[in-house]
Amino acid sequence: MTENKSINVQRIFIGSGCNRIVNNVSWGACGLISFGSQNAVSIFSPQTAKILTTLPDHKVSVNCTHWLPNTKFAFKATGWEKHYLLSGDAEGVIILWEFTLAENKWKYVSQLPKSHKKGVTCITAIVTSQNDAIFASTSSDCVVNVWKIDLPAFGGDCTVTCLDTISVGLKPMVTLSLAELPGSTTNLILAMGGLDNKIHLYRGETKGQFVRACELKGHTDWIRSLDFSLPVTINEEPHNLLLVSSSQDKGIRIWKMALIDSIPNSSKTKAENTLAYYIKGPIFTPGSFSYQVSLESYIIGHEDWVYSVEWHPPSLTESGSCFQPQSILSASIDKTMMIWQPERTTGIWVNVVSVGELSHSALGFYGGHWSPNGDSILAHGYGGSFHLWKNVGTGFDNWKPQKVPSGHFGSVTDIAWERFGEHLISVSHDQTSRIFASWIEGDHGTWYEIARPQVHGHDINCLAMINGKGNYRYVSGADEKVGRVFEAPLSFLKTLNHATSHLHDDLQADVQVLGANMSALGLSQKPIYAQALSETRDRSGNEGFDTLESIPDAVPSVLTEPPIEEQLAWHTLWPESHKLYGHGNELFSLCCDHQGKLVASSCKAQSMSVAEIWLWEVGSWKTVGRLQSHSLTVTRMEFSHDDKYLLAVSRDRHLSLFSIDRAEGSDEISYQLITRQEAHKRIVWACSWNPSGHQFATGSRDKTVKIWEVQKEQSCVQQLITLPAFKSSVTALSWTASHTNDGVLAIGMETGLIELWGLSLNKSEPKANLLIQFDPFMCHVSSVNRLAWRNTEKNDESNDMQLASCGADHCVRIFKVSFI
Known part of the structure; x- marks a missing residue:
C-alpha cells in the first residue's frame, strides 16, 4: 500500500x-x-x-x-x-x-x-x-x-x-x-x-x-x-x-x-x-x-x-453448572416477535411477551435472536431494518425499544450534502431517500439516520440538493421519468435543532407544513398542515372507521433523540411540492448550481433527442433550456463552482461543456455548447470540478482518470494530465480544495476501493501523486456509486475533512481525512 x-x-x-x-x-x-x-x-x-x-x-x-x-x-x-x-x-x-x-x-x-x-x-x-x-x-x-x-x-x-x-x-x-x-x-x-x-x-x-x-x-x-x-x-x-x-x-x-x-x-x-x-x-x-x-x-x-x-441461551449458575430457561423466541412475517414459556401448573406453553413492527411499510420479520444473557431480543425485517428490545424491568418484564443502526437495503445510487454539511441525504434502489446527521450526545456527535423524506414506488436513481437560501429542498429522479421536488417540513427543522444544536428559527418562521402523509394508493406525499392536524385530532374522537381509502394518518413529531424504525418509516416524510415532467425515459442524473437557481436533469437514452439535458428554474420549476450534445445516456453532470459552465459526461465516451450566462438584473439565462469531444475509450462514469479553478477531472470504465482545463480564449478544453491506469473501472470522483497545491481528488472504483490523489497543476509541469489508498476493510465491497466531500466553510481552521461515499453494497460511509 x-x-x-x-x-x-x-x-x-x-x-x-x-x-x-x-x-x-x-x-x-x-x-x-x-x-x-x-x-x-x-x-x-x-x-x-x-x-x-x-x-x-x-x-x-x-x-x-x-x-x-x-x-x-x-x-x-x-x-x-x-x-x-x-x-x-x-x-x-x-x-x-x-x-x-x-x-x-x-x-x-x-x-x-x-x-x-x-x-x-x-x-x-x-x-x-x-x-x-x-x-x-x-x-x-x-x-x-x-x-x-x-x-x-x-x-x-x-x-x-x-x-x-x-x-x-x-x-x-x-x-x-x-x-x-x-x-x-x-x-x-x-x-x-x-x-x-x-x-x-x-x-x-x-x-x-x-x-x-x-x-x-x-x-x-x-x-x-x-x-x-x-x-x-x-x-x-x-x-x-x-x-x-x-x-x-x-x-x-x-x-x-x-x-x-x-x-x-x-x-x-x-x-x-x-x-x-x-x-x-x-x-x-x-x-x-x-x-x-x-x-x-x-x-x-x-x-x-x-x-x-x-x-x-443457557447460563452458568453460581455452582458452575449450566442452566437453560424454558423459554422460546419466535419471529413471524405477521410483524410480531413472541416469547413463549410453559405455565408452572399445567405445563402448557403460553405467550408471555409480544413485540412488533407498526410501520405502514412493514412486511414482517425474517428472524429473531436472543442476546447472550437473554435480556435483549433482536429482529430483522422486510425493509432491511433492525428492531431491538431490552428488558429494563426489575422483577417484572418491561421490554423497551432500543437504538439500532439503519440504512438502505438496495444499491445506494446517489448522495448529496446539505450546503453547509449539516446532514447527508442518500437515495437508493430500495425506493427510499434517507437523511443522516451527526446527533450531538454530550461532548461529541454520533451519526444516525434522522429522517426518511421519501418512500416511493420506483427505484430512485439520482438526487440534487437545492443549494440556495431558504428552506431545505431536494429533487429526486426515479424510474418513472418524473422529477419530484421535496421541501423540509417544520417537524424536520425542529428535529434538526435537537440533533445539531444549531437553531434554524430563520427557516421555521415561514414553514406552515408540519409533515407529510402517503396517499393510500398513490405515490404522492401530501402535506400535513399544523392547523389541519389539530382539526383532524378533534374530529377523530367520534369516527373509528378504517378502510382502504382512509389509511391512518401519519403524525409528524419532533424527535428529541435519534429515531427508531417505526418513527423513521411513518413520521418523517417530507411533502412533495412539484413534479418535473418532460423526460421520455427513466431519470439518470441530476445536479444543481451553487446559487440554487438552476437544476439540470438527464435520462436514460439511446438517441440524441432523448439524451438532451433539461434545465429547470428553481422556484417556478419551468423548463428554461434543453441542451443537445450526446447520443447516449448522460451519466453525470456538474456545474463549475462559479456557475459559468455546465459539464456533462456520457455513455457515448464524450464530454460536453456548456457556458451558462445569466443576464444582470433578470432571471433570463442563455446557454451555448462550447465543446464536445471524445474523452475516453469506454463509458465515462464520473466528473468533478476543481473548487478553485476551471479544471475538471473525468473517470471512465477504461480505468483511467484525466484532468482537463477550460481554455477560454480558444473556447475549447485541453487535457493536462492522465493519471496512471487503475486496476478497475473508475466509477466516482470528487475534488476538494485543500491547504496545499490544487486540492485533493477522491477516486472510487468498481471494486469498492477508494484512493486520494494530490494535484499540482502548474502549467509547465502538472503533477498528480497518490496520497493514500484506503484499507480494503474500510472501503465498499462492490462498486462505489458516488463520492462527495463535506462542505466545511464554517470550520476552515481545521485540518480535518470528511468524505462521504455510497455504493452497490447498500452502504453509506463517511470518512474523516486528517492532514497531519
Whole structure:
C-alpha cells in the first residue's frame, strides 16, 4: 500500500440495511451481531448502535452468517481471546473469519475448500470443547456438508476438515440444527428441515459419518427454523433433548428426544397426562443408547409464516453448572416477535411477551435472536431494518425499544450534502431517500439516520440538493421519468435543532407544513398542515372507521433523540411540492448550481433527442433550456463552482461543456455548447470540478482518470494530465480544495476501493501523486456509486475533512481525512 504518513483516514460512520433473507443474522458470544449487506458481511455493536466494520471478499450477496460461538454457547466462551465467524453467499462459497477481542481486529482465515454449487441457505454449529466445534451447512443444491473445525482460542492456526456430505434428494433443506445427544459426548444429532414438510434426523459422531435416524411428521408446510436445546437434566443426569421447529403452516412444535431408560414402567400413570403418551414417536439407536422421539407440545399464536424459533441461551449458575430457561423466541412475517414459556401448573406453553413492527411499510420479520444473557431480543425485517428490545424491568418484564443502526437495503445510487454539511441525504434502489446527521450526545456527535423524506414506488436513481437560501429542498429522479421536488417540513427543522444544536428559527418562521402523509394508493406525499392536524385530532374522537381509502394518518413529531424504525418509516416524510415532467425515459442524473437557481436533469437514452439535458428554474420549476450534445445516456453532470459552465459526461465516451450566462438584473439565462469531444475509450462514469479553478477531472470504465482545463480564449478544453491506469473501472470522483497545491481528488472504483490523489497543476509541469489508498476493510465491497466531500466553510481552521461515499453494497460511509 502506497501511503503518505501525513494523512490519516478514519471511518466514522457506516449506514446499511440487512439482506432480506432468513438466517442472515447471528448474535455472537462476544456481544457483536453479524449480518449480510449485499456482498459485505457487516458487524454491529448493540451497545453503541453503530456498524463497526464490513468484511470484504464475497463476490455475490451474503445469505447467512453464524458466529462461533454464538449466544447458545456463550457460557463455554468465557476467557476466549479469539472468536470466529462463518459467512455463506449466493454462489455457495463459505468464508471463515477470525476476530481478536483484545486488539479488536478482523482477519480473513480461509475459504472452505468444498463449497456448495448453489447458494448457502443455513449454517449451524456447536462448540464441543474449548478447541473444537462442529458445523453444518445446507444449500439449494440439495446437499448438507458437515465440518469439524479446530479453534485455537489462544493462538495458533485454524484448521477445517469435512466430516461428511449428505445428499437430501430433490427437495433442498433450508434449516439445520446440531446437538450432542444426552448421555454421550461423542454422539451427535443433526436435524434438518425444508421443502418436504418433514424434519429429518441424522445421527453421527464427532469424528465420523452421519446416517439417517428417523423422520418427524406433523408440519403441513415448509419447515423454516429448527433449534435444539441443551440436554435437559433429570437428577443431575442429562436425559432429554428438546427440539423446537417452526413452519409456514404458522405453527411451532416442540419435540422431545428421551433416553428410553428414562421412561420406567412405574411412571406410566404419570405419563398419561402428557401429549407424548398419545403420540408415541420413532426410536433410534446410536451406539449403545436408544432414544424415543415424541411431540411434546404444539404452539399456535402467530397469524402467518413463522420464520425463526430460538431457545433462550443457557447460563452458568453460581455452582458452575449450566442452566437453560424454558423459554422460546419466535419471529413471524405477521410483524410480531413472541416469547413463549410453559405455565408452572399445567405445563402448557403460553405467550408471555409480544413485540412488533407498526410501520405502514412493514412486511414482517425474517428472524429473531436472543442476546447472550437473554435480556435483549433482536429482529430483522422486510425493509432491511433492525428492531431491538431490552428488558429494563426489575422483577417484572418491561421490554423497551432500543437504538439500532439503519440504512438502505438496495444499491445506494446517489448522495448529496446539505450546503453547509449539516446532514447527508442518500437515495437508493430500495425506493427510499434517507437523511443522516451527526446527533450531538454530550461532548461529541454520533451519526444516525434522522429522517426518511421519501418512500416511493420506483427505484430512485439520482438526487440534487437545492443549494440556495431558504428552506431545505431536494429533487429526486426515479424510474418513472418524473422529477419530484421535496421541501423540509417544520417537524424536520425542529428535529434538526435537537440533533445539531444549531437553531434554524430563520427557516421555521415561514414553514406552515408540519409533515407529510402517503396517499393510500398513490405515490404522492401530501402535506400535513399544523392547523389541519389539530382539526383532524378533534374530529377523530367520534369516527373509528378504517378502510382502504382512509389509511391512518401519519403524525409528524419532533424527535428529541435519534429515531427508531417505526418513527423513521411513518413520521418523517417530507411533502412533495412539484413534479418535473418532460423526460421520455427513466431519470439518470441530476445536479444543481451553487446559487440554487438552476437544476439540470438527464435520462436514460439511446438517441440524441432523448439524451438532451433539461434545465429547470428553481422556484417556478419551468423548463428554461434543453441542451443537445450526446447520443447516449448522460451519466453525470456538474456545474463549475462559479456557475459559468455546465459539464456533462456520457455513455457515448464524450464530454460536453456548456457556458451558462445569466443576464444582470433578470432571471433570463442563455446557454451555448462550447465543446464536445471524445474523452475516453469506454463509458465515462464520473466528473468533478476543481473548487478553485476551471479544471475538471473525468473517470471512465477504461480505468483511467484525466484532468482537463477550460481554455477560454480558444473556447475549447485541453487535457493536462492522465493519471496512471487503475486496476478497475473508475466509477466516482470528487475534488476538494485543500491547504496545499490544487486540492485533493477522491477516486472510487468498481471494486469498492477508494484512493486520494494530490494535484499540482502548474502549467509547465502538472503533477498528480497518490496520497493514500484506503484499507480494503474500510472501503465498499462492490462498486462505489458516488463520492462527495463535506462542505466545511464554517470550520476552515481545521485540518480535518470528511468524505462521504455510497455504493452497490447498500452502504453509506463517511470518512474523516486528517492532514497531519
